[in-house]
Amino acid sequence: MHGNNVSYVFLLGFPNLHSINILLFVFLLIIYCVTMCGNVLIITLVSINKNLHSPMYFFITQVSLLDILMTTDILPNLLHIILHDGGTMTLDACISQFYAFANAETSECLILTVMSYDRYVAICNPLRYSSIVNKPFCVKSVAVSWLLSFSMMSLNEIATRKLDFCGPNVVDHFFCDLTPILELSCSDTSLIQIQASIFGIIIIICPFTMIIVSYVYIITTILNIQSISGRQKAFSTCSSHLAVVCIFFGTLFSVYMVPTKEQLLTSRTTLSLLYTVVTPLLNPFIYSLRNKDFSEAFKKLKQN
Template identity: 60%
Template sequence: MAFIVSQSTSVLNSQETTSRKTNEANITLVTEFILLGFQNTKSIKIFLFFLLLVIYCLTICGNLLIIALVFYCKNLQSPMYIFLTQLSMNDILLTTDIVPNMLHALVNTHGTITFMGCITQLYFFSASETSECFLLMVMSYDRYLAICEPLHYGSIMNIAFCQKLAALSWILSFSLILIDILTVSNLQFCGSNIIDHFFCDLSPLLTLSCSDTYIVQIEVVLLSVPVVIIPCLIILASYIYIIITIARIPSNIDRQKAFSTCISHLTVVFIFYGTLFTVYTLPTSGQSSHLAKTLSLLYTVGTPLMNPIIYSLRNKDIKKALDKLISANISCFDRSY
């Protein structure tokens, strides 16, 4: 009798072990995600595809043009334009991380992405957004020194110091975000693998996790201090001092000249932080998924396109450099014939 009980207990334990292993296998079953993208009619999808393709091409060309102009024109090799090239490279990284997958989802019924592909996309998206926060902060500090401390500007903001600030912005952004991404990559996903978005954003990804996401949410809150809050405070403080300094300038013409050097950067700051805070601070319970996707397009696709346009339209030096480049190409073309 004891032998039979022992045998039955052994069988039950074996069944429990097998059941546990089966459940664990089911938990790790999700190896890819489905990105729904924009669920519209076929004609609207075709329109969105060509519209986003044109925007993507214009974004790449516009930002590459700014990088080329600053690289080849000696009069543009100053601190402000060095930071501008870093911002352009960041915009290229951001839009390239998001748009190709989105275009693929528009062509097909939906887009599929592997688990590691989703984590990689989230990493580069988060790192590029973080680096933009740091670069905008550094650019505001540059404008503060130029207007509030003009006598010390040349000695403080030299080329070597600019390169160190730019490198530090990239290193910090990719290092800080890696902490959160490593935690997210260790989460377990089971059940539904459908993400109602056009890219792997953190919030819709966490809703699919079977694991406890409390640690991830705590990390996001803690990382928001050096990533978002501190850059915002430094930008705000810089422009408070800038406005006070400009207000003390007696001449209206001199005040306009001083403020004109900041207007492009200030416009970019308002667009970037305005769209970012709209998406991530407004309550999502009352928003439709279509509205959330539309708002997300503003900072993933719209901002990288607007940045080179804003800086080129409001900047006389870039206009002159572009005119020289076009004239030089025309003259070379004429000589070849």
Template identity: 60%
Template sequence: MQENNQTVVNEFFLLGFQSNKLSTMFLFCLLLVVYFGTICGNLLIITLVSTSKILHTPMYFFISQLSISDILLTTDIVPNMLHILLNNGGTITFIGCIVQFYFFCVSETSECLLLAVMSYDRYVAICNPLRYTSIMTWTHCLKLVTICWLLGFTIILSDNVSVSMLDFCGPNVIDHFFCDLVPLLSISCSDTFVVQLEIYLLSFPVAIIPSIIIIVSYVNIVSTILRIPSSTGRQKAFSTCSSHLIVVSIFYGTLFSVYVFPTRGQLSSISKDLSLLYTVFTPFINPIIYSLRNKDIKKAVQEVIVKPLFQ
């Protein structure tokens, strides 16, 4: 289609990972196993939290919501990536690209907010243990989770609409394995100032404010733990939030490396590797981190899965 002597792009070609056939097949098999493990692991967490009375606490309720976000993220990215790997690249329609970008933003935004809520939950549990049950009621937890998901689905709508209204008049090749913001802006022939301004403004409620909540929460948590007289008490208190702290460090570390502190020429190499980490491997390791050395999860597995098998 020709319009004003410019070709209007209605589909994009995703390059994915350009490498030899052996490396491509190895990566395909690895990602297929990781995707299967991600779905099974996160579904297991959701099932255990919903069926086991041991896990009917705010902390595990928030973990189950995080698992839902992880399933949404990896399902949005990985199936199409596997197709791209098999075909050494692949096309995606303009609408399909915008939809993929939208659900990617939804899952990332929701995860940022959920991690902040989980840090607040750990703050109340460790710094105000006597008031924990009165503060973190089920009504309050449901409100917090609802706000996270509503903001996740609505707050980034304006940015997605702005991206969808950009002109793409060629080239249509994206050097990435999914429709991410930076590569889309780099091939647009429109002025992207408004979109970049929206992103800058949205970064405050989506990333900056949650980061501040997490930092303030853990400063108070560490301060409280250090005041505990016994080493056993300090170890027990720290163990309740160590898993969350590891997940936060991995998630925000990679996210900030790609979007906040990118280096010149990063897009085609380091950026794709970091994106692979937080879109594919982080959702895979989250259930492992939360279940590792977790006595409640182990008891729930025995109660919900092991015992029924031997009855």
């Protein structure tokens, strides 16, 4: 970077919660441990159990892997910030933290979209499911999701690192998000903001629209099933994915697609906690709870 007066940034974290810092630290540490254990357990169960070697569970392991990467990028540093009433990190590390997080979020958006297509084919075109959603399709779709997100975020990251940063060097957040980073710059950031908005359409609005279209077809097909038990069985195969989509995209829309206002700062921080901390915690429970395949695989693992 050139012409920078800022080499370090100070993250404020939660300056109004000094009185419950230790309690908050313990609470988030437990969340971190449970999140890691839950997602690692899902990856392990799918890897070692042949009954879970299907496209749907393969995609679930990818979501778990991304949740592990995202949580590890945010939570350890957040715990340090809470314990020390704020935290200092280099500007380079701050930018890297955001783009590592953005990579994971973008990949998860795309993989959740592929999962909706998987559910669409399974329910609306079951006879052709094994020929359409086969192993090459799964590997290619995941590889494309990872590469597309990495390519888009790399373009944005390169542009961000070329900015001049004159200060102040205080970030009023618990992690390095894009808006707080750009606020530290004295360069014209309009191009990056336009680029980020375009990418937001590509990675949030377009995938979400595709998911909605998939579920319109899925719900229409389910409603045409004659037996109640048949409807329940069909819906149960996509209810977990639908729950994750609602939580994940709901918080993303609230934070990134709603215009930033000063009075929304507190609510934005709370929403940021939802998608960086709570969603990765809930995903393993949503996918494994009421799932007989996971329950049986877990019982076998305990017996061994």
